[in-house]
Amino acid sequence: MLNIGGLHEGVVIDHIKAGGAMQIYHYLNLEKIDSSVAIIKNAKSNKMGKKDIIKIEGPITVDLDLLAVLDDDITLNYIENDVIVKKRHPNLPETVTNIIKCKNPRCVTSSSSERGLAHTFKLTDRKHRIYRCIYCEQKFKGQL
Amino acid sequence: MKHLITPLDLSVHELDDLLALAGRIYRNKERYKKVCEGRKLASLFYEPSTRTRLSFEAAMMNLGGNVLGFSSADSSSVAKGESIADTIRVISYYADICAMRHPKEGAPLVASMYSGIPVINAGDGGHNHPTQTLTDLLTIKELKGDLNNLTIGVCGDLKFGRTVHSLINAMVRYKNIKFVMISPPELKIPDYLRRETLDAGNIPYTETSDFESVMPDLDILYMTRVQRERFFNEEDYIRLKDSFILDNNKLKNARKDMLILHPLPRVNEISTEVDSDPRAVYFKQAQYGVYLRMALIMKLLEIPDPYQKEELC
Ligand SMILES: [Zn+2]
Numbered sequence: 365m366l367n368i369g370g371l372h373e374g375v376v377i378d379h380i381k382a383g384g385a386m387q388i389y390h391y392l393n394l395e396k397i398d399s400s401v402a403i404i405k406n407a408k409s410n411k412m413g414k415k416d417i418i419k420i421e422g423p424i425t426v427d428l429d430l431l432a433v434l435d436d437d438i439t440l441n442y443i444e445n446d447v448i449v450k451k452r453h454p455n456l457p458e459t460v461t462n463i464i465k466c467k468n469p470r471c472v473t474s475s476s477s478e479r480g481l482a483h484t485f486k487l488t489d490r491k492h493r494i495y496r497c498i499y500c501e502q503k504f505k506g507q508l
Numbered sequence: 509m510k511h512l513i514t515p516l517d518l519s520v521h522e523l524d525d526l527l528a529l530a531g532r533i534y535r536n537k538e539r540y541k542k543v544c545e546g547r548k549l550a551s552l553f554y555e556p557s558t559r560t561r562l563s564f565e566a567a568m569m570n571l572g573g574n575v576l577g578f579s580s581a582d583s584s585s586v587a588k589g590e591s592i593a594d595t596i597r598v599i600s601y602y603a604d605i606c607a608m609r610h611p612k613e614g615a616p617l618v619a620s621m622y623s624g625i626p627v628i629n630a631g632d633g634g635h636n637h638p639t640q641t642l643t644d645l646l647t648i649k650e651l652k653g654d655l656n657n658l659t660i661g662v663c664g665d666l667k668f669g670r671t672v673h674s675l676i677n678a679m680v681r682y683k684n685i686k687f688v689m690i691s692p693p694e695l696k697i698p699d700y701l702r703r704e705t706l707d708a709g710n711i712p713y714t715e716t717s718d719f720e721s722v723m724p725d726l727d728i729l730y731m732t733r734v735q736r737e738r739f740f741n742e743e744d745y746i747r748l749k750d751s752f753i754l755d756n757n758k759l760k761n762a763r764k765d766m767l768i769l770h771p772l773p774r775v776n777e778i779s780t781e782v783d784s785d786p787r788a789v790y791f792k793q794a795q796y797g798v799y800l801r802m803a804l805i806m807k808l809l810e811i812p813d814p815y816q817k818e819e820l821c
Contacts, residue, residue, distance in 0.1 A: 470633050472612040477589050481618060499614020500635060 374399070374421040375428065376441040376448075382406055384435070384508030385416035391434065391463070392426050394418075430463055432456040434506040436493060456493060460485050464495065464504050471500035510808055511620040511627040515641035515674050520681050522807075526642070527649050529813055530796070530803035534650065536815070537570065540802065543811055544573035550603035551577035552595070552619075553630070554610040559772070560630050560639075563794070564607045567801035576603060593622040600624030605809055608632075626808035634670050639804065640771055641674040643797040648728060650796065651767055651789060656683040659725050663690040664732035664752055664777060666697045671771045672732055673701055680709050687713035688722045692748040695738060719751060723762045729754070731770045731790075733777050755779040762787065769793055 380388060385403045388394075394401050402419040409415040431438050432454035442450040461484045466473045473481050485495035485504055495504040511517070518526065533540050549568040553561050556579055565575045592610075596619040599606055606623070608616045609630040616629035631637040649655050660679060662672045666689055676697075679685050687706070689697055696715060697706075706713055716722055723729075734752050739745040753776060754768065770778060770790040782788050806813065 468613065470611075470613050470635075472592070472610070472614040472618055472632075475612050475615075477591050478612075478618065480591065480593075497614070499617055500633075501613075 371419050371421060371443055372446055373423070373444050374419060375424050376443065377418040377420070377428070377431070378415070378439040378441055379409070379412060380416040380418065380438055381435060381508040382412070382414035382416055385418055387508055388418060388431065388434065392428075392430065394420070394426070397425060399423075427457075429454045429457050430460060433460055433463065433493070433495065435508050456487055456490055458487050459498075460495065464506075466497040466500065466502050468497065468500050468502040471497060471502060473497070473499060509626055511616075511623070511629075512638050512804060512808065513617050513620055513627070513629045514636050515638040515678050517638070518642075523642070523645070526800075526803050526807055527646050529806065529816075530646050530799045531650055532813065532815060533802050534796070534799045537799075539815055540571055540806075542572040543806060543814070544568060544571035544809065547571075547573040547605070547809060548603040549573055549575045549577075549805065550599050550606040550625075551575060551579070551630075552599065552606055552608045552610075553577065553579045554581045554608070554615070556580050557609050557631060559794075560609060561607075563797050564628075564630060564639075564801055567798050567805060570798065571802055571805060573604075573805075577606075592618045595619075596623045596627070605805060628804065628808065634668070636674065637671065638674070639797070639801055640671055641678050642804070643793060643800045644671075644675050644730070644769060644771070645678060646800045647769060647789060647793045647796045648767065651792075652727065655679070656685070658682075658684075658727045659686045659688065660728040660730060661688040661690055661722060661726040662730045662732070663719065663754075664734050665695045665738060666691040666732075667695040668735075668738060669732045672730065673697075675730060676701065677705055680705055680711050685711065687711065688725060689713060689715040690717070690719055690722060690752070691715075692717055692734070692752070694744070694748075695734065717751065719754075720758055720761065723758065726762065726766050729762070729766060729768050731768065731774075731778055733775055749776075753777055753779060754782055756781050756785070759785065759787070 399420050399422040404417040406414045407417050428440055436453055440452050441448045461482050464485050465483050472478055473483055484498045486498050488494055488496045551561050551564055568575050600623055605626045607628045607630040608619055610632050613633040613635035615632050616627055620627040629636055629638055666672055734749055736745050766787050768788045
């Protein structure tokens with residue numbers, strides 16, 4: 365049973381593949397939010413053996429569905445008044461903007477004159493969680 | 509407002525319409541010589557591609573329109589670091605339609621996002637070259653009468669050759685299409701094309717490196733170049749390149765009505781002795797390219813064909 369001690373209101377991001385927490389921390393830009401954030405590494409899990417957990421306190425201002433791009437097996441536990449009010453997996457967003465950067469050197473986003481251009485990826489294969497750059501079709505498959 | 513950025517931007521129905529218009533123009537060019545009077549095409553070529561640029565410019569002139577533009581990045585404001593978005597916003601006030609060639613993949617899509625006029629992708633790096641693909645379709649449609657029920661041989665560099673990938677993606681939308689992939693084992697079609705297009709659509713295809721044995725099966729033979737730089741060593745290149753050169757000897761078992769296409773420019777993959785064979789239509793293909801671009805300009809400018817009804821009667 366997950367210990368949510370100390371978290372009165374917020375979200376527990378559970379079932380993160382062990383070792384993936386820091387990547388998620390940076391990916392969601394959690395260093396930029398004011399809320400208190402706890403990272404638990406290598407917690408015991410019946411299902412996964414070992415797992416990571418992130419707890420974020422207070423109202424959530426980041427788009428947690430973005431996590432699906434990396435791993436849609438993650439569980440989001442929403443907590444209000446010390447109880448879990450909602451449990452769900454993140455939904456794969458149809459498009460993600462400025463989260464994934466296109467790494468194709470031939471892509472227009474790599475031009476020095478196009479620095480202001482948003483890096484946008486579209487979901488092209490929901491089953492395999494494959495995103496492609498809208499400009500050059502470079503493939504991205506998120507992994508933790 | 510519509511743009512043409514990828515070969516699949518047009519539905520099969522829109523494509524039929526476009527090819528039919530191109531066919532009417534081809535058969536009666538005189539009639540269309542004023543339909544774009546007073547209109548301007550901007551040809552924005554950020555890298556030189558003389559043949560494509562001249563084909564677009566000839567198309568607009570044939571319709572009675574005018575052309576303006578630049579033919580390389582050094583002569584344009586891009587040399588001063590202007591973004592594509594800013595350039596196209598300004599060009600939108602100068603011209604009615606534009607054709608953009610750019611070394612970076614996706615540049616014409618960026619232009620279309622900020623443009624006040626229709627944008628035609630005239631080639632973005634090795635990515636898409638939709639007017640080439642549409643020209644291939646027009647050539648087949650005009651000379652075979654139909655885009656259904658064909659066995660299409662594609663030969664050469666099938667791994668990196670984007671013209672071939674685009675042709676395959678465009679042709680699988682028609683009925684009863686079979687492909688014969690002819691290439692050295694090193695240059696077979698990429699896995700994603702196999703998986704996402706051919707297998708996903710249950711499209712029959714065979715793969716071989718024996719050119720001559722499959723020749724009698726083909727309705728269309730689409731030739732592309734095997735490039736030296738694709739090989740790790742010179743011996744492999746020399747060993748393989750001759751097996752994929754088309755000459756009269758290899759053609760002896762081909763059907764009498766087979767068509768030989770090539771996107772041009774050719775280097776040595778089609779021997780010049782083949783040029784006089786009536787099945788060699790690659791120069792005709794370049795001619796069709798102009799009519800295709802004429803039809804495309806009319807469609808994107810939403811200029812109705814004054815002669816459409818006549819043909820239906
Ligand atoms: Zn890209």
